[in-house]
Each structure stands twice: as C-alpha cells, then as structure tokens.
Amino acid sequence: MPSAPLSHFEHQYLDLLQEVWDHGDERRDRTGVGTRSLFGPSMRFDLSGDAVPLLTTKRVAWKTAAREMLWFLTGDTNIRELVRQKVHIWTDWPLDRFRRETGEEIDRDTFEARILDDDAFAAAWGDLGPVYGKQWVNWDTYEPVGDGLFRKGQPVNQIAQLVHDIRHNPASRRLLFTGWNVAELGGMALPPCHMTYQYHVAGGRLSGMLWQRSCDLGLGFAFNAFSAAMLLRMLAQQCDLEPGELVWSAGDAHVYLNHEHLVHEQLARTPRGHPMLKIGRRPDSIFGYRIDDFEVLDYEPHAHIVAPVAV
Numbered sequence: 001m002p003s004a005p006l007s008h009f010e011h012q013y014l015d016l017l018q019e020v021w022d023h024g025d026e027r028r029d030r031t032g033v034g035t036r037s038l039f040g041p042s043m044r045f046d047l048s049g050d051a052v053p054l055l056t057t058k059r060v061a062w063k064t065a066a067r068e069m070l071w072f073l074t075g076d077t078n079i080r081e082l083v084r085q086k087v088h089i090w091t092d093w094p095l096d097r098f099r100r101e102t103g104e105e106i107d108r109d110t111f112e113a114r115i116l117d118d119d120a121f122a123a124a125w126g127d128l129g130p131v132y133g134k135q136w137v138n139w140d141t142y143e144p145v146g147d148g149l150f151r152k153g154q155p156v157n158q159i160a161q162l163v164h165d166i167r168h169n170p171a172s173r174r175l176l177f178t179g180w181n182v183a184e185l186g187g188m189a190l191p192p193c194h195m196t197y198q199y200h201v202a203g204g205r206l207s208g209m210l211w212q213r214s215c216d217l218g219l220g221f222a223f224n225a226f227s228a229a230m231l232l233r234m235l236a237q238q239c240d241l242e243p244g245e246l247v248w249s250a251g252d253a254h255v256y257l258n259h260e261h262l263v264h265e266q267l268a269r270t271p272r273g274h275p276m277l278k279i280g281r282r283p284d285s286i287f288g289y290r291i292d293d294f295e296v297l298d299y300e301p302h303a304h305i306v307a308p309v310a311v
C-alpha cells in the first residue's frame with residue numbers, strides 16, 4: 001500500500017535541509033565557499049522489503065555511488081579505476097594537487113585522459129593516499145623485531161572480520177569498522193567523512209548505523225545514504241539476515257552557500273515513489289559483488305540539479 005505522503009522517508013532529509021538553511025550557523029569553512037551548519041542530526045530509514053533511501057527530489061546517480069562503494073571494498077585508493085568506469089567524483093582532489101604542485105593549468109578531461117593512458121602519471125598523481133579502501137580492508141599493523149625496530153605485520157581486513165563476527169557473534173557490541181586511522185590522516189587527500197559504521201542484529205534483522213563527521217547535504221548526503229544502505233544489504237545477504245534499519249547520524253551537517261538554488265528547488269518538490277534496491281545474485285563473499293548485481297526499481301525522480309562541489 002502506498003503510504004501517506006508525510007511518512008515518506010525523504011521528508012527527514014528535506015526537513016533537515018530546511019532547518020540547516022534557515023537556522024544553521026553561517027561560517028567560512030576550509031574550502032572558502034562558506035556553509036550553514038548544524039551539529040548532530042540523525043535520520044532513520046527502514047530498509048525492509050527492498051527499500052533504499054535514494055532521494056527522489058532530484059535524480060541521484062546511484063550507479064556512480066555503487067561503483068564507488070565497490071571500489072572501496074577492493075582496497076584501491078587510486079582514482080584510475082573510477083575514471084575508467086566514468087566515475088568523476090574523486091578527480092577534483094588529485095587534479096587540485098597537480099595544479100598546485102606543477103603550476104600546470106590542465107583541464108579535468110585532459111587530466112583524466114593522462115591518468116588513464118600513462119601508468120607512471122597515474123601512480124604519481126592519481127592516488128588519494130590511505131583513504132577509505134586502504135583502511136577498510138588493509139589497515140596496516142606493525143610488530144616489534146627488537147631494539148625499537150618494527151616490521152609490517154599482517155594488515156587487518158576490517159570488512160572480512162565484520163562479516164565473520166556478524167555470522168558467529170551476532171550479539172557482539174563490537175560489530176564495527178572505521179576509516180579514521182589517526183596515524184595516517186595526514187597522508188589522505190581528505191580524512192574520511194563517512195567514518196564509522198556499526199551493526200546490530202536482532203530478530204533475524206541486520207541494522208546499521210553510519211556516523212558521518214562532516215556531511216555536504218547538497219551533494220554528499222545522497223551518495224552516503226544510498227551507499228550505506230547498499231553495504232548493509234550486502235552484509236545482510238552474506239550473513240543470511242534480513243535488512244533492518246539504517247540510522248544515519250552526522251557531526252557537522254552543512255549546506256554550502258553556493259547550493260542555495262538546490263535547497264529552494266528541492267524543497268519545492270514532493271518526494272515520489274518508493275525506490276527499491278534489488279541484488280540479483282549472491283556472490284560467495286562480500287568482495288565478490290559486481291555493478292551488474294544491483295538494480296534500482298520504482299525510481300522516477302525529479303530532474304537532476306547541478307551543484308558545484310567545494311574542493
């Protein structure tokens with residue numbers, strides 16, 4: 001049965017957008033663009049059935065978000081593979097570094113073409129540092145070899161460990177993984193925003209919480225909410241559980257001042273439809289999913305809204 005309009009999941013997002021725009025503290029942020037910001041909001045999304053919190057008040061490139069999530073799970077931190085899949089959302093940071101360090105005024109398409117064509121260029125300029133994927137599946141460890149010396153130990157695969165723990169110790173209060181490796185933050189293009197994920201099993205259902213320290217409500221949120229739900233669904237499938245709830249909570253939730261048009265346009269639109277995310281196949285492991293395994297149904301969103309990304 002279609003539910004009453006006010007119960008649509010997306011109203012939580014639209015209400016927050018309005019709240020931040022109307023009452024957020026206006027400040028100059030790291031990027032120089034300026035934001036309005038509120039601290040500590042949260043939202044809850046019911047993922048039962050195949051429900052997925054994919055925004056409908058603008059078209060969201062969910063396949064781009066899905067490709068990014070699958071890329072994280074490979075442990076890769078170089079944008080080359082994303083660019084090869086025509087995912088451009090991470091290009092601006094390496095491009096910015098390239099321009100700053102070489103003084104060359106290269107455009108984005110040329111930069112991406114060089115990343116694809118030139119191995120050495122990709123290795124030198126395409127890497128984001130030890131960001132999400134590195135920490136999720138290859139967190140470095142060190143073991144003493146005497147005299148104050150250490151050598152690298154076996155890296156920790158937090159995701160494999162998580163799947164094991166959900167399966168074998170579902171009552172655990174330690175079902176979590178994090179990208180926030182304090183010792184390695186300095187080498188990252190950006191410290192993780194969607195930084196910590198925790199899970200909870202009850203009544204045959206897997207629920208998850210994402211703690212996002214910093215959220216760009218106009219651009220990042222749509223990707224982060226979809227990806228967190230997608231990952232939860234994959235974990236549930238691997239652990240023979242039904243999806244429960246996704247709890248999203250943020251530290252600094254902000255709207256960039258140059259997203260004013262997006263705020264007004266989205267708030268003028270009415271959420272429509274109840275998007276569903278289908279997974280067509282059950283791979284042998286959490287690392288075995290491919291983009292073609294995912295399909296979104298009942299998605300007839302309002303038109304896309306172009307908004308600049310603050311670098």
Ligand SMILES: Nc1nc(=O)c2c([nH]1)NC[C@@H]1CN(c3ccc(C(=O)N[C@@H](CCC(=O)O)C(=O)O)cc3)CN21
Nearest residue numbers: 061064088089090190216219220223305307309310311
């Ligand atoms: N300011 C800022 N916002 C973010 O959301 C963000 C960052 N920086 N830095 C790191 C990553 C990169 N992410 C991004 C970057 C760009 C888009 C973006 O431009 N999205 C457009 C077009 C998507 C497409 O390529 O089709 C959108 O309308 O959603 C989204 C997420 C999320 N993160």
Ligand SMILES: O=c1ccn([C@H]2C[C@H](O)[C@@H](COP(=O)(O)O)O2)c(=O)[nH]1
Nearest residue numbers: 030190193194214215216220221224
């Ligand atoms: O997944 C993501 C990644 C990034 N963001 C946003 C949040 C902020 O607007 C910037 C990061 O800047 P910091 O100064 O490091 O907070 O990127 C996002 O919303 N989601």
